[in-house]
Amino acid sequence: MxxxxxxxxxxxxxxxxxxxxxxxxxxxxxxxxxxxxxxxxxxxxxxxxxxxGVYPASPSSWLFVVIAILATMYTRSDPSMGLIAKIQEHLPVSTQCQTLVSAVLFSTMLWLLLIFTMRMCLKKLLSYHRWMFEKHGKMSNTTKVWVALVRIFSGRKPLLYSYQGSLPNLPVPAIKDTVKRHLESVRPLMDDRQYEHMTKLAAEFESSLGNRLQWYLKLKALWSTNYVSDWWEEYVYLRGRGPIMVNSNYFGMDFMYVTPTPIQAARAGNSLHAFFLYRRKLNKEELKPVSTVIPLCSAQCERLFNTTRIPGEETGKETDMQTHIDTRCDTVQHWQDSDYIAVYHRGRYFRLRVYQAGRLLSPREIEFQIQRILDDPSPPSKGEAKLGALTAGDRIPWAKARVKYFSSGVNKRSLDCIEKASFFVSLDDDEDGVTADDPASLDSYAKSLLHGKCYDRWFDKSFTIIYFKNGKMGINAEHSWADAPVVSHLWQHALSTDCFQLGYNAEGHCKGEVDSSLPRPQKLNWEIPPECEEQISQSLAVAQALAGDVDLHVFSFQDFGKGKVKKCRVSPDAFIQMALQLAYYRDQRRFCLTYEASMTRLFREGRTETVRSCSNESSAFIRALEGGERMTKAAEKHQHLYRLAMTGAGIDRHLFCLYVMSRYLGVESPFLKEVQSEPWRLSTSQSPMHVEMFDLVNHPEYVSCGGGFGPVADDGYGVSYSVLGENILSFNIACKLSCTDTSAHAFGAQIRKALRDLLQLLIPNQTEFKTEEKRPEAKKDL
Incomplete structure (x- = not known):
């Protein structure tokens, strides 16, 4: 070849x-x-x-300080108060240079001291979170002064990681506050006898073992940058021995109503080029740090590309999170650079270089190379076609197979090629996406992105891009290395760049010329023995059983959006959460422990915290449903809980770390054991929409249904939702077909009804809602 x-x-x-x-x-x-x-x-x-390292100052400010010190010395004044003279005494240089060198050394030390002072001041300022708890439009004088000081100390033109050294560490909440909030959160879920039992356990824990565990946890917080994140990554994600497909990985969707080109290779050409443009900006740190009022931690961006999850072997006799058994742990492997992608098509794996002679291939050249793969008639090697099923099944068989069959020879070289690739690409032979005359098409599209055929994705890679035959695309991401907002920013940047910057010619192909002398994509070779094929078949059977049990329903709600909700002076997120509580109560005739993901990226290396959306206020409102007053109180309570979670005063990560610490110390806590056994029957998350990347006023059709994830509990629901512009809400609902008490479509109908009922409650004179979900019309062509 x-x-x-x-x-x-x-x-x-x-x-x-x-x-x-x-x-x-x-x-x-x-x-x-x-x-x-x-x-x-x-x-x-x-x-x-x-x-x-010198931010918020700039390297050029050093020269300014040196010149200023030299200028003051020229006027025969001593700004160093004798320090320059003391430095001169210890310099081994000639007399003529002593004054200049000592002045430069003093200036440098003064400059470094000023930088340190500015960073400490900025860190202290970024630790102020009272602004989050003030009512919208009513800023206190203290907050106004704080905003001005933040602007002064923040510097100009920050790089992606400029604020990292100035972000505060995540604080450890007080034991009594966490226990109190936990008891408050479970009260609507328990009868009097159960609540009295939980209160007794909590009191015993707080007065005895809790203080000991808290002391160790504070010690960890002093030593580490973030007392939660390393344990969260290890115990919640990497120590899981079940399949990560469906259970952990999540997906993102393409535009609902627009397909920029029906040509599969062309769509891949533009978007793949866009992904590498993003990586170039990431490597140069030219991406602007994401911020609310203050900047968020950017640490998770470091492993976005060139990253894979490696199935783990036995790590020794440690204490598992649930039982006293030998534990095995996966690892996240990141490489500094990679100039190619790994591509899957019809059972074959290819290595496609995206750089030639030191330059990034143009979209048209990438399209040309992708088309070569699509046209390649070569059959898969023996055992190659369904090899990806190993990443979809249980982790222990995959870890053993990796060591036994992929640790040397041609198999190792080919596996290294996949794992060290920038990311993974799957070229699908099916047509998928939204079809106007088939409402279920959105559901099948989402299921394809979530698990596909269980062997045509590489679920261990940081993310996999899927291209369908009709030009639609989507993304599947591994969860351990980062949370969804990081992937969402990349995904929406690629969608925006693809359509609004790169574009296509009249025939639907990428713009530009092709260098036909480009070397062909390299087909990877494998030597899969029969024993390995048997393991592939077993992993595939496990994955297919899991995928076949997923009930997934996706819909866009276009009766109203956040614009009308905000006019009622209610937070859109709180409004949706109240609607989910109402829908669940109507669906199950009970309340449940509800998980809403909130970020803690206001702190260094922060990831997520749980907002327990089911509260005394929300349950009282739903039971009564008699007026707008209780709705407002329930929404305000939810917002308060959300702010507490964002500012490091959440419940669950603190309790989680206390539990891990108790296991390390080998002590039992009935209270913590009870807390960890509480099931999350309703797990929710909002998919962020970066509206600055899209023109939804002139192009309202360029919206997607966000993304989603698999069911978290066997008898519960997983709900991901997006707020798209001012007028559209989207929902991804997942549950298990094996549970007779849940139905994704039935719960979707309850959500629609709950949304309408809540708005009717806030605006009693609301006219009758639309009964059909219509496609938005484009106002002008691109």
Whole structure:
């Protein structure tokens, strides 16, 4: 194969005349350019490290301080109060240079001290969160002064990681506050006898073991950057031994009503180019830090590309989160750079380089290369077609198979190629997406993104991009390395760049010219023994049983959106959460412990916290449903809980870490054991919409249904929702078909009814709602 020969830099043959050395100039050129690119990246990284290290000052401010000190010395004054003279005494240089060198050294120390002071001031300012608890439009004088000081100390033109050193550490809440809030959150779920029992356990814990565990936890908080995140990643994600497909991975969807091109390869060409443009900005730290009023932590962005999850072998006799057994733990592996992607099509795996002669391929060239893969007639190797099922099944069989069958030879080289790729791409032979005359098409599209055929995705990669035959696309992301908002920002940036910046020609192809001399994508080779094929079949059976049990329903709600809700002076998120509580109560005739994901990225290396949406106020409102007053109180309570979670005063991460600490110490806590056994029958999350990337006024049709995830509890619902512009809400609902008490479509109908009923309650004169969900019309062509 030609591509195999091009990969070899030199060959030699022993003949009678001696050794015949044959050099491949193309391969050597590629090696040279790859090295140049690598060194450029290192130099950029070093430069950015210096800029970030002195932020909020700039490196050029050093020269200003030096000149200022020298100027004051010229006027025969001593700004150092004798320190410059003391430095002079210890300098081994000539007398003529002593004054200048000592002044520069003093200026440098003064500059570093000023930077340290500014960073400490900024860190203290970013620790102020009272602004979150003030009513909208009513800012206190203290907050006004705080806003002004933040602007003064924040510097100009920050890089992506500029604020990292100034973000505060996540605080450890007081035991008594966490216990009190927990008891308050479970009160509507328990009868008097159960609540009295829980109160007794809580009191015993708070007065005895809790204080000991809290002391160790505070010690960890002093030592580590974030006392939660490392344990959360390890115990919640990486120690799970069940399939990550459906149970952990989540998905993101394409535009609902627009397909920019029906050509599969062209859609891949534009969007893949957009992903690498984003990676270039990420590597250069040119992405603006995401912020609310203050900047959020950007640490999760570091592992977005060139990352994979490695199935773990036995790590020793440690204490598992639930039982005293030997534990096994996966690991997250990240590589600094990768100039190619791994592509799957019809059971074959390919390596596709996206850089040629040191430059990123154009969208048209990537389309050309993708089309080559689509047209490749070669069959899969024996055992190759369903190899990806290993990543979809249980983790222990995959870990054992990886060590036994993929640790050497051609299998290791091919597996390394997939795991070290920038990300994974799946070219699907099916047509999917929204069909106007088929309401269920959105459901099947979402299921395809969530699990596909169980072998045509590589679920261990940080993310997989799926391209369907009709030009639709989607994303499936692994969860351990980062949370959904990080992937969502990348995904929506790629969608926006694809349609509004790159575009297509009249035939639907990518714009630009093609260099037809590009080397063909390299097909990966495998030698799969029969024993490994048997394991692949077993993993596939496990994955297919799991996928077949998923009941998934996706719909867009277009009767009204956040615009009308905000006019009622109610938070859109609180409004939706109250609607979910009402829908669940009507569906199950009971309340349940409700999980709503909230971020803690106001703190360094922060990830998520739980907002327990089912409260005394929300349950009282739903039971009464007699007037707008209780609705307002319930919504305000939810917002208060959300703010507490964001500012480090949540319940569940603190209790989780206390439980982990108790297991490390080998002590039992009936209270913590009871807390950890509480089931989350309603798990919810809002998919963020970055409206600045889209023009929803002129192009309202460019909206998606956000994303979703699989059911969390066997007898519960997983609900992901998005607020799309001012007039549309979207919902992704998942549950298990094996549970006779749940139905995704029935719960979706209850959500629609609850949304309408709540708005009718807040606006009694509301006219009758629309009964059909209509596609928005485009106001003008692109």
């Amino acid at each position: 030609a591509e195999a020969h091009q990969a070899v830099a030199f060959q030699f043959t022993v003949t009678r005349e001696g050794i015949d050395l044959q050099l491949s100039h193309q391969a050597l050129t590629e090696i040279y350019l790859s090295g140049v690119r690598s060194w450029k990246k290192r130099i950029i990284g070093l430069k950015n490290s210096v800029i970030t």
